[in-house]
Amino acid sequence: MGGIRERINTACREAGRDPGEVKLLLATKTVPPERIRVALQAGETLIAENKVQELREKYEALKDVLHTNHFIGHLQTNKIKDLLRYDVSCLQSLDRWELAEKLHQRLQSENKTLDVLIQVNTSGEESKFGAAPDQVIPLVKQVAQLETLKIKGLMTIGLFSADIEKVRPCFRLLKDIQQQITALKIPGVEMRELSMGMSGDLETAIAEGATIVRVGTAIFGQRATPDSYYWNENAR
Ligand SMILES: *Cc1c(COP(=O)(O)O)cnc(C)c1O
Numbered sequence: 001m002g003g004i005r006e007r008i009n010t011a012c013r014e015a016g017r018d019p020g021e022v023k024l025l026l027a028t029k030t031v032p033p034e035r036i037r038v039a040l041q042a043g044e045t046l047i048a049e050n051k052v053q054e055l056r057e058k059y060e061a062l063k064d065v066l067h068t069n070h071f072i073g074h075l076q077t078n079k080i081k082d083l084l085r086y087d088v089s090c091l092q093s094l095d096r097w098e099l100a101e102k103l104h105q106r107l108q109s110e111n112k113t114l115d116v117l118i119q120v121n122t123s124g125e126e127s128k129f130g131a132a133p134d135q136v137i138p139l140v141k142q143v144a145q146l147e148t149l150k151i152k153g154l155m156t157i158g159l160f161s162a163d164i165e166k167v168r169p170c171f172r173l174l175k176d177i178q179q180q181i182t183a184l185k186i187p188g189v190e191m192r193e194l195s196m197g198m199s200g201d202l203e204t205a206i207a208e209g210a211t212i213v214r215v216g217t218a219i220f221g222q223r224a225t226p227d228s229y230y231w232n233e234n235a236r
Contacts, residue, residue, distance in 0.1 A: 001042055004218055011206040022206055025070060027198070027216035029054060029230060030223045033061035039219065040065045048072040048092070048214065050230045052079040055086050072155070072195075072214060073230060074129045077102045090115040092155040092195050092212075095131045100143045107148035115150045116143070117195055120177060122170035123159035127231055130156060136177050137184070144186050153193025153211070154178055157231070158201055167201050171208035178209075 004024060012019040028036050029050045036047060036058065045066070049055040050073025070090045071083060080102055083091075094100060094116040107114055118140060121130030131139050136154070143149055154177060158170040174196055182191045197205025199218035206213065217223065 001039060001044065001219060004215055007202060007218075008206065008213065011203040014203075015207045017206065021211060023212045025072075025195070025212050025214045026219060027072065027214045028058070028220070029073075029216065030225050031216075031220045033058040035220060036062060037065055040067050046070065046212075050074075052082050052086075055088070056082065059086050075099060080106050084110060084112065084114075088114070090117065090152065092117040093119045093129065094143070094149070095119040095121075095129055097139060097142055100139075100146060100149060104146040104148050113148045113150055115152050117153050117155040117193055118143070118151065119155045120174055122156045122173045125159065127228065128157055129231070133173060133177060137181060140181055140189060141186060144189050147188075151189045151191075153191050153195065154181075155193075155195035155212075157198070158196060158205070164201060164204050168204050168208065171196050171201075171205050171210070175209045 008022055008024060009019050012022060023046055024044065026039055026044055026047045028047050046068050048070040069086065069088045070092050071088045072092045075083065075093060077099055084106060091114055103114065118136055119130040120136055121128050121132055140151060143151060154174050156170060156174045158167040161167055174194060178191050178194055181189065193211050194209050195212040195214060197210045197213040199215050202213040202215065
């Protein structure tokens with residue numbers, strides 16, 4: 001954990017940013033609850049799963065350690081009811097109207113609200129989820145009409161490339177969309193959060209304005225399950 005904090009601090013210093021502006025989110029897919037617990041006891045507070053099933057499996061084991069849960073995976077509408085059982089405070093992967101509508105119905109009936117980030121597909125890769133860049137503003141305007149969903153910003157997964165200069169435009173695009181939306185001053189819409197950057201590209205994301213970096217591998221080590229299982233539409 002120290003290593004990651006060090007990387008974040010260095011990246012902030014180089015970007016002339018205050019490290020207090022950048023939250024570290026632990027991406028805990030495939031990580032057993034005992035290991036997550038160790039990280040939480042070491043002082044981390046923000047964790048996120050990609051699948052409702054894993055959230056459910058780990059929920060009881062982590063209930064007694066103070067922390068915040070976000071959700072960063074592709075959410076099927078038939079899992080909404082289940083997701084809302086596990087104290088998720090922010091859904092970072094809202095990417096389509098159908099999901100927003102169904103969430104709203106369920107939240108209304110439970111008398112709850114939910115913070116959301118709009119996930120944007122900035123890389124154009126078909127295997128990644130997220131609204132197409134030109135669909136984001138219309139989607140934000142629509143979602144803003146639903147009083148149970150509180151838009152707090154945007155999220156993206158950058159291009160998978162060892163060449164960081166191919167990843168950077170993804171982050172720039174997210175920042176650009178954020179600025180466009182901010183300028184529209186849509187009632188009820190906040191654009192403070194930019195969730196971007198992972199183990200391999202968090203420095204670049206911080207340089208481009210990230211307020212949340214989502215880190216898995218660099219903290220917990222390599223995962224046995226390939227990410228395509230989590231990221232691909234055709235995966236289960
Ligand atoms: C797994 C995952 C991460 C973390 O990826 P690492 O490369 O392991 O740091 C971040 N965001 C999402 C949406 C993920 O699924």
